[in-house]
Amino acid sequence: MRDAYIVSSVRTPGCRRGKGALKDTRPDDLLAFIMKAAVEKTGKLEPKDIDDVMIGCSFPEAEQGLNIGRLATQIAGFPITVSGATVNRFCSSGLEAIALSSLRVMAGWSEVTMGGGVESMTYVPMGGNLPRPHPEHAKAHADLYASMGITAENVANRYKVTREDQDAFAYESQMKAAKAQKEGLYTEIVPTPAAKYVLQDNGTYKRETFIQDFDDGVRDTTTKEGLAKLRAVFAVNGSVTAGNSSQTTDGAAATMIASGDAVKKYGLKPIARLRMYTTVGCEPDEMGVGPAVAIPKLLKLANMKASDIGLWEINEAFASQALYSIRTIGIEDQMDRININGGAIALGHPLGCTGAKLCATLLANMRRKGVKYGVESMCIGGGMGAAALFELCD
């Protein structure tokens, strides 16, 4: 198989669902914008050079329905020849999209592709607009549809992740993010036009645009005491709170992938290669253990050890599952390599976008730190884990 090179990887800011800066921006607009930005970022490629686009989305319906992967190419003004698809593997959708697009190049079927992800949790609620669990199956196996909060509680209870540890983890996430934000380390963010509806002097509303360039869920005022006071939201006497769970967020991200020939042809600067991608199933009612099974599978596939990995992005769906996964893999002594600029607890988890968003973040950090190998991983609703190995290009 050929090599597939990532030649740009960018994201919009992640902004709070319903309250944040992107709440009035349609997901297709967000996506179209970041797709254009990803092309521009290469400095050389033009939209017409793209063979196909894969876009991850967890709830591909309503404003993000009707195959947003294709629609966004047209909203972005790409030529009609650029095809597009929507990919859904819930929380790894964005990573899945990048993997599929890379594979297409690796197989020799395409020269230039794009993989990305989008989710406006404001426009399309988690669970979708019309949840319809299977009546017969749900009678005996309702756990297949377990709410994410319950799975987080299950992980905390079954694997003894204490409230204190979860809160401490959440606190660190916020502090790391606040520091990174101050130091301007989120170089993968592209300032993004956002919409708002403003009451005009004539008494009617008008849609106006402003630029949003930072993640608006970061709380530098978070304290351990404050976190300790929050009530468990998902269960009686539970330990999972709004403070130690990921934030629900709006955002989009995109990554450009090119073959070696294309790199030469267009004079592109390769950033990294997606070396391995794997997924694995687990019990739906403790889906949070996903990384704990996917990462060992990935390392085995790559014939590597955890200590070979210089940077980790392990999605913080919940502190309980992230911490459990970190402990199980045995990398608790490498906390300075994990989610170094904070994770979803501070920055948000825009479901289908997250896989693509974390790719952009991981690659930015790998480049800045000169790290050769980085791993991205996450748990997935319904009971799965995904993990990917990235290798920095020289």
Place this chain on the structure above:
Amino acid sequence: MTRKIRKAAVIGSGVMGGGIAALLASAGVKTLLLDIVPFDLKEAEKTNPVARNRIAKAGLDNVLMSRPALLMQSKDADLISIGNLEDDFDKLADCDWIVEVVVENLKVKQDLLKRIEPVRKPGAIISSNTSGIPLKSMSEGLSGEFKQHFLGTHFFNPVRYMKLLEIIPGEETLADVLAFMADYGERVMGKGIVWAKDTPNFVGNRIGVQGMVKTMQLMLEDGMTIPEVDALFGPAMGRPKTAMFKTADLVGLDTLFHVAKNTYDLVPDDEARDDFVMPEFVSKMIEGKMLGKKTKAGFYKTDLTPEWKKIRKVIDPATLDHAEYGKVDLPCLAAAKAAKSLPEKMKAVVFGDDKGARFAWKAVASNLIYAANRIPEISDTIVEIDNAMRWGFNFEMGPFETWDAIGVEDAVAKMEAEGLAVPEAVKSMLAAGNHSFYRLENGKPYFYDFSTGSYQPVKISENIISLAGLKADGKTVKACKSASLVDIGDDVFCLEFHTKMNAINGEIVDFMAEGLEYVDANGAGLVIGNQAGGMPGAFSAGGDLAFMAGLAKEGKYAEIDAFLKKGQTGMQQVRYASFPVVAAPYGLTLGGGCEVCLGAADKIVAHSELYMGLVEIGVGLLPGGGGCLNLWKKMTGTIPGPVTDVDLAKFFIPTFMAIAMAKVSMSAAESRANGFLGPQDRIVFNRDYLVGEAKKEVIKMVDEGYAPPVKRPIQVLGAAAQGMIDAELFNMQSAKFVSEYDAFLAKRIAYVISGGDVRTNSAIDEEIILNLEREAFVDFWKQEKTVARVEHMLTTGKPLRN
């Protein structure tokens, strides 16, 4: 001129001001709530509107936080705007009614009214909620036009719940202003009007406080204890459970003291002036900041042990120490308990011969005599005094009704034998051969009028239909032990339940069918309503649980099914009857009572105080009398015709939640918010108007050419609902928000409401849901845990979570 209250203003945002504003807003009136600018503003705050409105804001916050709620629903607060008396005073110019509820200080009130005079628009009504300051002094020096529009409107606390509104005419108040305010208070605010005179503390507080203070004095003289007094002056005498001292703790000892002292100071010639002198120990309690509930210690006090166990204590007037107390044991109370009716209970208490009875008699006799002596000083008729005590103090009977209940002649004879000065008016009433203060003639109540020495009709609004009166006038056309059918005129009949808590039993179900036949043959329409007393009272607290528990115990499940079937069929027959049916619920309207309203009626005319819900799951059951079907129909019935492709799940979830969580509204407005009342249903603030207003709706429907609804298949969510609910219940149960049995019950309820095993969005016959209701109901009875829930409810009155 037609008067309207387009906008009202309440000046003073304390407990009473906030309460009045809340009631106005709940009734849909835009209300301005003003208070003073705080005295202690810092320099920087002096131009800050938020700081300047701080006091009114705090008043509004108190309204929002008060429990029981003062607003019918919290969004009613949108109608209240706040401001201060400096920056917003000019806004009073827009108001048609301005009520002042500022501090009880003559100078402050005079100054305020002087400021209002040039601002108010011509014709605007100004009233004072003072409880003790003479109106005459307040309005001194104001223009004639102002005085013509000035009166007293004295509400009782808590304003939403206490029915009494004393209206006090000023010397120059225009008759049309008084008539308007009385009608407004009664119709819009739902109050009972008592016409009072401009005398110290008006009617309710004058009579009530005499009774309380005198009783305290007698208690010390007779060596009675506080718990004994409360046992005597509680339900045994037709008074609230809080009786005398617990009520005083609720009111606040300082407030009570203030009213008593104010009266004492202002009635130098009162023959019983000394009855207003609070015992010394009460003054000491006030000094010691034992003011009642607000300071957590009054006559009573509740201590908490480290194990959170409550220890109730009562004060010893001699030592002012609180100590635990036991059950009161007095022979007269035992006799009262055995007595069936309230008059018999009262007689047992006041005519007993133990120490408690002798004491109670003295206290009662003094109050009866005092009340009779106050006419015409504080009001023209005995009716005003009785109403004031019933509506302002929640007594079941006022002094003259009490006097009638224990027998006027017997009581007077006992008074005379003991050398008490019986009022001349009462003596002459008896001398003329009249044995009671009240009598019924052709179903209409008459009272003995002291001024003419004759019986005069009790004036009641034309909107009020009295079922008791009609029944006394022979208007009952059909009756059984549990229900009656009463002719309420104009070919309209009223189906009245009269069981305990108006629970629905087999007899009522049978009677409904007979009543239906009768109205079909002889009438134009039907009202389902009753006028049982109590606060908040019960239209119907549900089905007769004990009856069904009996059947279940003997394994007579087929009979339970047959009973339900009969109920469901009856309800459906009423629903599709040839004539209009209006239900008039108030107070507790639970379970079967709620099912009657939802299922049988074309329209609901509800009292604003409506506690409505399908609460069957609390006892391990589900609505089996059509409640599941009819709440679903109510929720989905108003989807406009052209809206054909709706997501029924959005309708299913609130319907399911209401039943599975046993949601009960805390007002009619909330019932509407919960979906139990639809857009066509009406809310009436005055409970006495309810049957009358329901009758008007029946007549209106007849006038409009009533055609019964056509029974058509209804759309249901089907299997999709069950998948959704099973998945969600898995979460709820994992989270321990619900027990395993709750989840079991809830799943079956979802199955029933969604139409059972049918394809999503199918249209099915109504009877299918009724069949599913019955099947589930009977199956639930076969479950041990349901039986345990029911037994627990029947023995303790409280729900069991298992």
